[in-house]
Amino acid sequence: MPLATPAPSLPSAARWAKARSSALAWFRAADWTPFPFQKETWTAYAEGRSGLIHATTGTGKTYAAWFGPLIEGLAEQRGARSEPAATDEAVEATGKRKAARSKAEPPLRILWITPLRALAADTATSLIRPMLDLGLPWTLETRTGDTASSVRNRQRTRLPTVLVTTPESLSLMLTRPDAEHQFRDLRAVIVDEWHELLSTKRGVQVELALARLRRWRPELRTWGVSATLGNLEQAQEVLLGPEPRRLTPARIQGRQRKRIVIDSVIPRSIERFPWAGHLGLRLLPEVVAAIDEARSTLVFTNTRSQTEIWYQAILRARPDWAGQLALHHGSLDHGTRGWVEDGLRRGELKGVVCTSSLDLGVDFSPVERVIQVGSPKGVARLLQRAGRSGHDPSRDSRVTCVPTNALELIEAAAVREAIHGGHIESRMAHQKPLDVLIQHAVTIAVGGGFERNDLFEEVRRTHSFRDLTEGEWAWVLDFITRGGPALRAYPDYHKVRQQEGRYLVDSPRIARQHRMSIGTITSDASLTVQFLNGPKLGTVEESFLAKLTPGDKFTLAGRVVELVFVRDMKVWVRKATGTATGRIPRWMGGRMPLSTELAQAFRQKLDEAARGEFLGPEMQAVRPLLQVQSAWSHIPRPDELLIEETKSREGYHVFIYPFAGRLVHEGLAALCAYRLSRRTPITFSMSANDYGFELVSPTPAPLRGALDEGLFTTNRLADDIAHCLNSVEMGKRQFREIARIAGLVFSGFPGAQKSARQLQASTGLLYDVFSNYDPANLLLDQARREVLERQLEHARLVETLRALERARVVHRNCERFTPLAFPLMVDRLRERLTSEKLSDRIQRMQQVLERAAEASVGSHR
Template sequence: MTALPAALTDWMTARGWRLHPHQTAMLDRAADAATLLIAPTGGGKTLAGFLPTLAELGAEQALAPDGRPAPGLHTLYVSPLKALTADIRRNLRSPVEGAGLAIRIEDRTGDTGQHQRRRQRADPPHILLTTPESLALMLSYQDAPRIFAGLKRVIVDEIHALAESKRGDQLMLGLARLERLAPGMRRVGLSATVEDPPALARFLAPGGAGLLMADPGPEPDIAMLPTAIPPPWAGGGAHHAIPEILEQVRSHRTTLIFHNTRAQAELFFHAVWLQNSDNLPIAIHHGSLARDQRERVEAAMTAGALRAVVCTGTLDLGIDWGDVDLVIQVGAPKNVKRLVQRIGRANHRYNAPSKALLVPANRFEVVECHAALEAVRARDLDGEPRGPGPLDVLCQHILATAAAGPFDASALYDEVRQAGPYAALSRADFDACLDFAATGGYALRAYDRWQRLMLRDGCWQLRDPRSAAVIRQNLGTIIGTETLKVRMRNRAGGAPLGEVEESFAATLTPGDTFLIGGQVVRYEGLREMVVEVSRQPGRDPKVAVFGGTKFATSTKLTERILALFASGDWSGLPPATAGWLDLQQQVSQLPQAGRLLIEGFPHEGRDHLCLYGFAGRNAQQTLGLLVTKRMEEEGLAPLGFVATDYATLIWGLEPVHDPAPLLDAARLRDGLEQWLGGNAVMKRTFRASAIIAGLIERSHQGRRKSGRQATFSSDILYDTLRRYDPDHLLLRITRDEAMRGLVDFERIEQMLARTEGRIDWRQPGRVTPLAAPLFLEPGKVPVDGAGRERLMQEASRRLLEAAGLA
């Protein structure tokens, strides 16, 4: 076992610290090539990851004549959040300085100044804390071999969160490069919530990392929050529960109140303040607030000055936010792993149960929250299987590699396959990415701007060395919605309040009010790409700050909901919800796991069709588009549809007598192919992939393009490639991305495979209890077709009759 320095052991003993078994085990495995540690939140897994580093650097210090470890980078720590690196730096310095260890610890993120970045490249610290984007940037410089030559260990914190996005793919390509620059480098992955540990171990290292499973700790103390007023039929605000939530805040030291979207968090925070008669100190925290405001909230949390924080995913991960003793999840969690992660923020201590309450926002979410509680108690985590590493990220990596210097294609191909997500990458796909990076592909190779690489003396290199700066400016896989700063009018030098989406700002007219940072502001105008506002206290906002992303309910939770329906036992549900399900049984029936329930009924002069696919919001939305297209072909005159996570409601002018032909898998797929061709969804997906792959620049010579400029460029490119090069690599990437993401056709196919044509067709003659909430759902999509033309003709006929002209 690698021994800790005596001074560090003494310092820990003096504070009553004792190593947990998994922390000791990490010291035993210090020499292993790759280790994945899975430990519960509060289990000290981050310290466990650093213990071998502290032991090795401490041993170097003890043997050094000058009493200092050898200079140079020893350990690289990578986390998904900039704030997490700053928090770790503070927490790690305490034992290091307390034990008198001469170890330099610094962080490097997007917030690090240019002077400090240059100094770190010239004289790296012993431990560098960074993010995937900053690591990719460091590896793109020509002096990367010198900086990383002595690297001994890489620690990837919250690896489960990185593995779910392209940031993780980018990071694993970076680790493959580090392995070549520093042979023998050891990898450590840290995570609290993992549904498939062996798969995550293969992600961390292609040969698989050794698994170290810590004691999972005590069962969490979780329940649904009872409320005097039952949840409404639809909506996501949970305003009915604010009195009970405030009572919980009063009776606990510090409470985190999680929401699934920023818009919901803003609206809820505003509503809470209107009812906060005791003036409890409550703040709001999410990613679109100004950095200064977020930091003030974080500092107040750490100091124990706040009783509650209304927040979103920005507080999901492992930052120690002070004395939090309760977590409240408002709205169905949609994902068991996310819920477990959030629950762990309460009682952030090992072997202390976390306390959490779930607050369903509407009647159906009561059922989903019940299923989520059962899954957490059973430690049954969800997660979709990972696909192969995305090729747009690989294209970016090839360009970044060229920015660092000439490379041999075969050597780079072998290196890339050492990254877990790309272990099965074919040479043909690699060569396609290389050709794209070099020339832009067949249809674009005639344009000089995309002639970026050339082959010389058997190695690929940049045609113009000056293009390296542009490549570096555009590194990264986070494609957020383009945003504009929000600032008080007449305060040009003042700190911004935060950001709003560019598309949202375009809808505002002077006088409109909206929420940001929990306050109502009045839109005054747009000046030099800044949204200028004034204070407007006491008025209800007309619009929310942004639409926000709506998570889709996971497959695992869907299975549990259907199992609950099949059991017929609603005894664990509130009376209002249990009665609702009983009534559904009487009027129609409840959906079953291996069958597809479809209801047809008239309402207010329209014929309605409700398909209970339980495929998630994106897939149900796509199902609405495809089924209405089929209905149009069959002359059924559809007028519109609306979708939720569990159902799609369609209305039209003609009744459906047999829904089975509308769900023919082959014809649905054919319809999808036709619909996707020139669709805005595909253009949006293309733009994101084109930016990541390096076809479209986000920044040029330090000047960032507006969202409209980038969209205009990408739309022209998309239409050009579709016409002249339909097999272009980026079109293939776009199609794969859309099928898995915004369109989510895979879950429609899974639904059809699960039900195998077994349809329960019910015609109850009236609206059913389960369908009723869909009539209140926002986001209705109109269908332009024969049905709308018939309505216009009928309206014209009535007008002519009224005028005596018919």
């Protein structure tokens, strides 16, 4: 094991105090006063400690983490300045010129990790200003997938003093044979937006990279910067590793949460029988009016498709905003996204319709208001998005919720109370994702190699792999060297060779393929969309493109274009003529279920309504709806489980309302259908949403007997889930991601990428081979575990079943569909009716139900 570079001694107290005075003078010159938590962080850094900073968006987290290294750099200079050194003009001029190189400039000493490439440039701008003002002779650069090749080539020879990068680029740097030498002077790693990385495989990628850096630099200081997080203690442990440290880590709570103003657009009339998405664009005039009131507004939607739809709708309503209205999502060309971000910073844009691509730490000071279209699905998500407005500690943040159905008004009232009560979601780290470990082991083998026991002990110093066994490690080594039992005869899977006890990659081809495959972000194959004689627009997924033929029109980046042809993984288009409208692309993405915290807050609002309390404008608006629910059925209390049965021309309907989120309800629906069918042969149709699920059968379900005998028991749960779900197909789908991360399939070189169909066929074949000839393959076991946790939220499913066993069942036989049942019935009809037929049928059903509601409870409104 190579000897670690000795850690530099910390500056003396006197030199540190003098440098700190210079930093305070910089704040005074900017007419700012540092917050106590910022000073507390600087002191902890000066003591050589690592830690976690948790503070609300827009309250100074970045400078809390940044000024510790800056003060240390000043203290190490002879004669630290006591006043700022550079003017605004000097900062701008220096920021625009290429970073000069000289022997006097220190090598890499600060690594700043950001989760998004889009954040790198913005972060660099925030960091460079005080660095230049204080006269530090440092260089600062970014390194992401968007970095110019000339800059990357220069960085191969010498890294800047401060490098802002992503998890993927950091892992790529570890493939260099001289990586240890490149990091020899590293003092600190700062992981920005740690709450976003924590619960993802990218977070595991960061853990493994940090373990390697700490091996080379044992005294390395690691700081996380986070917001909107419930489990701070575990978040810190995951970042710093489970082993005890010489110095006690610091957990620093930032400035008290600034005022968050949450209001809602209240529709002029509320339909007492809502269905998902039926409001939406009906509230366009109110959204346009809200945008008009503010200097600059971000309009958040939950999907890229919604972003395209709302952008077009707003622009049709206000054509005079052309050039002042923009859209931003992850499938747009990065040049377009950069233009939008610059326009926001300069205050040139009236509004931007966006997705989570603008959720994180970009500082857009001109933004005065945020609009959330549809349910935020989580408390932390709305809090994070609210923080994009009033991005200054002294200003309020304002977010306006726009419901897409009436029940989302209850969610808006619930999320406001949850935020004010401090009930924020926790984020749980992955446990032993072997696909990420396999990729990391090959990365280290490419970057000079490793010895068996050294890397084993190193990865066990991470939280995710702290329980890795000798047997599992032996399996990983066998897998990367010989392909495991099933792939021994195929040399392409023998990536790593063992030479004199050291594991190395000696094939330039394998090393090149691995470098191109580093990362844990997987998705459907995307193709670049470009005008025949013009710029790139962005990307669409292959699954959407497969439905188009030349001449078809679609919308991307707010432009209606016509497909000309597809060649070399590029979609060539021309501008559509006339007033044509085009299809909206549908991008694959995770379905966000209602979080546990928001679901609990939602149930609390229902409990208040059951007691006759309708507090706030949202609850007053949905009062007629809940009055019908109470009159025709029941409003469930927190300790109750409501079950409704209704007969219609379609058959016999059972509606069950656990309020546990869509993914759990999908699993519960399949589980209940299976357990009911074991009692009596019966076939069910199913639907699920965030509030409950529906089972429909041609004959009555044996519900009462099943409830008496434990319909919701956790006994034999694993076996029942395996029988009621297509676990093989679900496992195959999940295995596609695992196979890509583990390097079992290669997407292809630039210009010769494999199609999604080819990759799916390859991973499907591998899944079958492992199942038949290597059933003990640990990647198969990982696929099964991830299906349970990611597609069914298994832990939450078990918790929900236990709660249902304890709950008091309230059973109602209803003559008609209730307001809670109606959206479930509509969701099921969506699967077999066109949009036009569905709309007509819903309208007729609503008219019948509204007349019945008016007759029964209308006089009490």
